[in-house]
Amino acid sequence: MLLRDYILHTEAMFSEAELFYGHGTDSPLDDAVYLVFSTLNIEFSLDYKKSDRILEFCELAELDARVELRIRDRKPVAYIVGKAWFCGRAFYVDERVLIPRSPISELIRNRFEPLLALPPTSILDLCCGSGCIGIACALEFAEARVDLSDVSSECLLVAEENVKLHNLIDRAQCVNSDLFASLSGRSYDLIVSNPPYVSLAEAGALPVEYLHEPRLALFSDDGGLAIPLAILQQAEMYLNPGGILVLEVGSAAETLCKRVPKVPFLWMEFAQGGDGVLVIRAEELHRYRDSFI
Ligand SMILES: C[S@@+](CC[C@H](N)C(=O)[O-])C[C@H]1O[C@@H](n2cnc3c(N)ncnc32)[C@H](O)[C@@H]1O
Numbered sequence: 080m081l082l083r084d085y086i087l088h089t090e091a092m093f094s095e096a097e098l099f100y101g102h103g104t105d106s107p108l109d110d111a112v113y114l115v116f117s118t119l120n121i122e123f124s125l126d127y128k129k130s131d132r133i134l135e136f137c138e139l140a141e142l143d144a145r146v147e148l149r150i151r152d153r154k155p156v157a158y159i160v161g162k163a164w165f166c167g168r169a170f171y172v173d174e175r176v177l178i179p180r181s182p183i184s185e186l187i188r189n190r191f192e193p194l195l196a197l198p199p200t201s202i203l204d205l206c207c208g209s210g211c212i213g214i215a216c217a218l219e220f221a222e223a224r225v226d227l228s229d230v231s232s233e234c235l236l237v238a239e240e241n242v243k244l245h246n247l248i249d250r251a252q253c254v255n256s257d258l259f260a261s262l263s264g265r266s267y268d269l270i271v272s273n274p275p276y277v278s279l280a281e282a283g284a285l286p287v288e289y290l291h292e293p294r295l296a297l298f299s300d301d302g303g304l305a306i307p308l309a310i311l312q313q314a315e316m317y318l319n320p321g322g323i324l325v326l327e328v329g330s331a332a333e334t335l336c337k338r339v340p341k342v343p344f345l346w347m348e349f350a351q352g353g354d355g356v357l358v359i360r361a362e363e364l365h366r367y368r369d370s371f372i
Contacts, residue, residue, distance in 0.1 A: 102155035176208040179208070207234065213251060308338075311364065328357060335357075339370045343359075
């Protein structure tokens with residue numbers, strides 16, 4: 080079978096199966112290309128429509144098994160192939176970590192302009208999962224020291240793999256911490272966080288694909304706000320003067336605004352899609368700290 084025919088055949092099967100997209104791709108065709116190219120180590124620059132590559136028997140067997148996993152188990156392609164893309168870079172992923180997809184990637188690519196007066200020299204990726212946000216920041220800001228922290232030691236093993244993959248062991252450190260609990264004495268120019276913010280009430284409505292991700296990565300008590308509010312309350316103590324907190328709260332944005340209506344969050348807009356990311360300065364976090372209790 081030709082590569083291009085296999086991709087179109089897989090696209091048709093994915094469409095028929097009514098899968099959910101949103102873990103790195105947004106259509107059956109993109110999902111099929113992601114699965115096939117990653118399995119066969121093909122560069123994504125290849126135009127499969129113009130390729131005459133014939134699939135070998137062993138390649139077909141491996142691909143068929145992976146396509147079945149995608150359809151039967153609704154397993155996202157990133158977990159099947161062990162690789163996700165974030166900020167144009169590859170990250171190792173497995174079911175110990177959330178699949179990277181935060182719109183914060185666009186802010187990193189734009190070097191957080193015009194939010195930061197100077198390039199940050201100390202950065203914290205709080206609730207780091209695979210480490211994708213902190214590592215992408217470290218690669219963007221070559222002078223910065225970056226801490227990657229998570230409460231899950233399983234996540235940190237994956238983050239450590241990714242730190243090695245991107246040759247950052249000299250500048251990036253993984254720290255096991257329940258939010259800021261093990262970070263005392265440290266302070267940062269920039270704290271970036273994509274914490275859990277999905278309310279338990281939303282759990283039943285999530286597509287099966289999400290059930291492959293760690294529960295700890297998705298859900299937060301108090302209608303999704305428990306962890307975001309704890310971060311808003313404590314972050315000022317770990318920010319340098321003039322420092323900023325970039326916090327994704329996703330679907331909890333509306334509830335947050337209702338809970339703390341006076342806090343002047345700056346909500347980011349994204350050319351490439353996504354929302355629910357706020358920015359707030361250290362000084363404002365200090366001024367409004369009692370609102371977050
Ligand atoms: C939504 S995932 C984000 C992962 C990664 N930042 C990303 O964007 O792909 C949230 C992460 O928060 C971690 N987490 C949950 N509760 C935490 C806590 N109390 N302290 C630190 N990390 C926590 C989870 O283990 C998970 O890795």
